[in-house]
Amino acid sequence: MTENLNLFTSTQVVIKDALDKLGYDEGMYDLLKEPIRMVEVRIPVRMDDGKVKVFTGFRGQHNDAVGPTKGGVRFHPAVSADEVRALSMWMTLKAGIVDLPYGGGKGGIICDPREMSMGELERLSRGYVRALSQVMGPNKDIPAPDVFTNAQIMAWMMDEYSRIDEFNSPGFITGKPIVLGGSQGRDRATAEGVTIIINEAAKKRGIDMKGARIVIQGFGNAGSFLSKFLHDAGAKVIGISDAYGALHDPEGLDIDYLLDRRDSFGTVTTLFENTISNTELLELDCDILVPAAIENQITEKNAHNIKATIVVEAANGPTTSEATKILTDRGILLVPDVLASAGGVTVSYFEWVQNNMGYYWSEEEVREKMTKKMVEAFHNVYNVSSTRNIDMRLAAYMIGIRKTAEASRFRGWA
Numbered sequence: 418m419t420e421n422l423n424l425f426t427s428t429q430v431v432i433k434d435a436l437d438k439l440g441y442d443e444g445m446y447d448l449l450k451e452p453i454r455m456v457e458v459r460i461p462v463r464m465d466d467g468k469v470k471v472f473t474g475f476r477g478q479h480n481d482a483v484g485p486t487k488g489g490v491r492f493h494p495a496v497s498a499d500e501v502r503a504l505s506m507w508m509t510l511k512a513g514i515v516d517l518p519y520g521g522g523k524g525g526i527i528c529d530p531r532e533m534s535m536g537e538l539e540r541l542s543r544g545y546v547r548a549l550s551q552v553m554g555p556n557k558d559i560p561a562p563d564v565f566t567n568a569q570i571m572a573w574m575m576d577e578y579s580r581i582d583e584f585n586s587p588g589f590i591t592g593k594p595i596v597l598g599g600s601q602g603r604d605r606a607t608a609e610g611v612t613i614i615i616n617e618a619a620k621k622r623g624i625d626m627k628g629a630r631i632v633i634q635g636f637g638n639a640g641s642f643l644s645k646f647l648h649d650a651g652a653k654v655i656g657i658s659d660a661y662g663a664l665h666d667p668e669g670l671d672i673d674y675l676l677d678r679r680d681s682f683g684t685v686t687t688l689f690e691n692t693i694s695n696t697e698l699l700e701l702d703c704d705i706l707v708p709a710a711i712e713n714q715i716t717e718k719n720a721h722n723i724k725a726t727i728v729v730e731a732a733n734g735p736t737t738s739e740a741t742k743i744l745t746d747r748g749i750l751l752v753p754d755v756l757a758s759a760g761g762v763t764v765s766y767f768e769w770v771q772n773n774m775g776y777y778w779s780e781e782e783v784r785e786k787m788t789k790k791m792v793e794a795f796h797n798v799y800n801v802s803s804t805r806n807i808d809m810r811l812a813a814y815m816i817g818i819r820k821t822a823e824a825s826r827f828r829g830w831a
């Protein structure tokens with residue numbers, strides 16, 4: 418709870434800084450400091466034992482001045498209103514950074530999907546859509562997968578909305594199975610986006626990706642795909658970790674073998690004896706460090722010991738604001754989460770565009786379009802950071818919030 422509150426308030430602090438730097442007044446901050454709409458719903462679900470259990474769900478819509486709001490729905494026991502608020506604001510920033518015609522949205526249900534049957538999950542997913550169908554829709558607010566939700570859950574949600582709407586509405590949600598209008602490349606989009614950003618950052622620091630020494634914290638969806646892409650591109654992944662420990666080999670780990678052995682929760686280190694801790698992993702001598710696990714991993718306690726030349730945040734919120742300052746003062750290039758992990762929402766946008774057109778692109782076309790957006794976004798943020806002499810996080814927030822602020826001003830909302 419405190420952590421979520423911190424996430425919310427620390428996001429507000431950087432948004433305030435960004436709006437101040439852009440020259441907006443207090444009225445604009447007052448508008449953008451929290452979602453314009455925050456809905457809490459109670460969802461009754463018939464469980465397999467015949468009893469009804471009532472779940473609590475949320476949907477936050479940060480600002481829809483630019484266009485419909487967009488963002489994932491997570492199923493997790495720790496979901497809270499403050500977390501949803503903060504994450505909806507982050508989605509506005511991501512959409513602004515990669516220049517999508519969206520505002521930010523986010524949703525969640527307090528539940529533990531690991532303890533639910535497929536039937537219970539289907540009824541819960543459909544119940545969420547029924548509870549929120551009036552405020553969501555292809556031109557209002559478009560959900561997507563997030564923590565512990567997947568293409569199957571998106572399919573149930575799309576089907577439920579289509580029944581309510583009495584139209585087949587693939588554009589209601591993204592991250593769907595390909596046969597229901599999902600986009601090629603959506604499942605690997607976040608890691609591909611991070612890979613593109615790493616390549617651009619490496620060029621700025623004169624690091625050749627062939628043989629570059631990479632350390633990745635987290636071997637789940639984001640971390641494992643990423644390690645594969647970087648390994649295949651000729652980089653040397655010398656460290657990886659999961660919740661139970663870390664593996665280190667200065668000569669480079671056998672990534673294909675590790676991918677083959679990891680379980681569906683991203684665990685692999687338990688199979689080995691010579692492990693090191695996550696704390697040691699973060700401080701390894703390397704060229705590029707990628708936190709791709711959980712929040713608050715680089716703090717004022719260990720920021721002085723980080724040896725990487727570049728830190729790219731694939732996880733949400735892995736670096737505290739104190740640590741951001743320390744790393745920046747030490748000359749380490751820190752690429753923030755809102756930029757690095759924007760590949761997912763970018764390809765979600767492409768999925769929605771394809772649904773609206775009823776015409777579908779090949780994987781190569783999707784990759785080419787995403788690469789263009791991510792490369793442009795990196796350079797925009799890097800240039801603002803260099804010319805204004807500010808860290809890349811503040812630069813990313815300035816670019817991310819500007820479009821929404823301008824659209825709100827034109828509409829007369831601030």
Ligand code: NAD
Pocket residue numbers: 607608634635636637638639640658659660661682683684695709710711712731732733734758761
């Ligand atoms: P995941 O659950 O698939 O994997 C998480 C990994 O982190 C696992 O290897 C797990 O063992 C490890 N881990 C968990 N607790 C840990 C701890 N205390 N110390 C070290 N490692 C720990 O999650 P994911 O989808 O890969 O997401 C990882 C991060 O990337 C999250 O912050 C997420 O919000 C962010 N992200 C993911 C996506 C995506 O498309 N998957 C998109 C945007 C952002």
